[in-house]
Amino acid sequence: xxxxxxxxxxxxxxxxxxxxxxxxxxVSDLVPGARRALMITETEAYDGPRDRASHAHRxxxxxxxxxxxxxxxxxxxxxxxxxxxxxxxxxxxxYPAAVLLRAGIPEERAAGRDxxxxxxxxxxxxxxxxxxxxxxxxxxxxxxxGLWFESRAALPGYEHSKIAASRRVGVEYAGPLWSARKxxxxxxxxxxxxx
DNA sequence: TAAGTGATCTCT
DNA sequence: GAGATCACTTAA
Numbered sequence: 001x002x003x004x005x006x007x008x009x010x011x012x013x014x015x016x017x018x019x020x021x022x023x024x025x026x027v028s029d030l031v032p033g034a035r036r037a038l039m040i041t042e043t044e045a046y047d048g049p050r051d052r053a054s055h056a057h058r059x060x061x062x063x064x065x066x067x068x069x070x071x072x073x074x075x076x077x078x079x080x081x082x083x084x085x086x087x088x089x090x091x092x093x094x095y096p097a098a099v100l101l102r103a104g105i106p107e108e109r110a111a112g113r114d115x116x117x118x119x120x121x122x123x124x125x126x127x128x129x130x131x132x133x134x135x136x137x138x139x140x141x142x143x144x145x146g147l148w149f150e151s152r153a154a155l156p157g158y159e160h161s162k163i164a165a166s167r168r169v170g171v172e173y174a175g176p177l178w179s180a181r182k183x184x185x186x187x188x189x190x191x192x193x194x195x
Numbered sequence: 196t197a198a199g200t201g202a203t204c205t206c207t
Numbered sequence: 208g209a210g211a212t213c214a215c216t217t218a219a
Binding site (some may be wrong): 054079080081082083087100102122123124125171 | 212213214215216
């Protein structure tokens with residue numbers, strides 16, 4: 001059990017929150033019969049109206065509206081006719097920004113193994129693993145909504161993990177300046193597997 | 196490397 | 208209303 005991250009956690013600079021979420025957990029009661037949790041290992045920041053990689057760059061629309069709303073809510077959208085993407089909204093209300101959740105380690109595979117735990121890698125796979133669909137769009141991350149964030153003790157081997165910052169994935173359309181921005185954050189795995 | 200898939204957005 | 212695009216995944 002961990003401490004639930006309050007809404008205030010998300011009311012700050014987006015890149016900072018994207019880093020802060022690494023090693024934190026997202027917990028879901030959305031899959032019938034089993035609580036699922038992932039330790040977050042990869043995030044991306046989409047920060048403000050000038051970020052040309054962000055859906056909010058061209059102003060508010062029906063789809064991106066949650067990005068303009070209060071921090072700590074989910075922004076979830078559908079792409080390529082089959083995939084759900086999960087973001088959590090950051091920054092002050094009316095400032096469009098969010099953090100995309102791209103990868104995590106499932107707790108059931110992480111516990112008590114001496115092998116390297118398998119990572120759920122890719123935003124659509126992460127969403128599917130946690131049973132997340134568009135019905136969570138715009139809702140705050142709270143336990144009563146079945147999807148929330150927790151701070152917990154680090155997984156074995158991850159106690160002193162470093163963070164790598166690199167370019168965001170799949171945003172070439174944003175042009176050289178914004179696609180080169182190092183807004184992708186990855187929690188580096190331990191040198192040796194397990195603990 | 197390319198197909199699959201359909202909502203969304205931008206232009207007519 | 209039409210056409211292009213897409214913060215991806217999987218099979219080859």
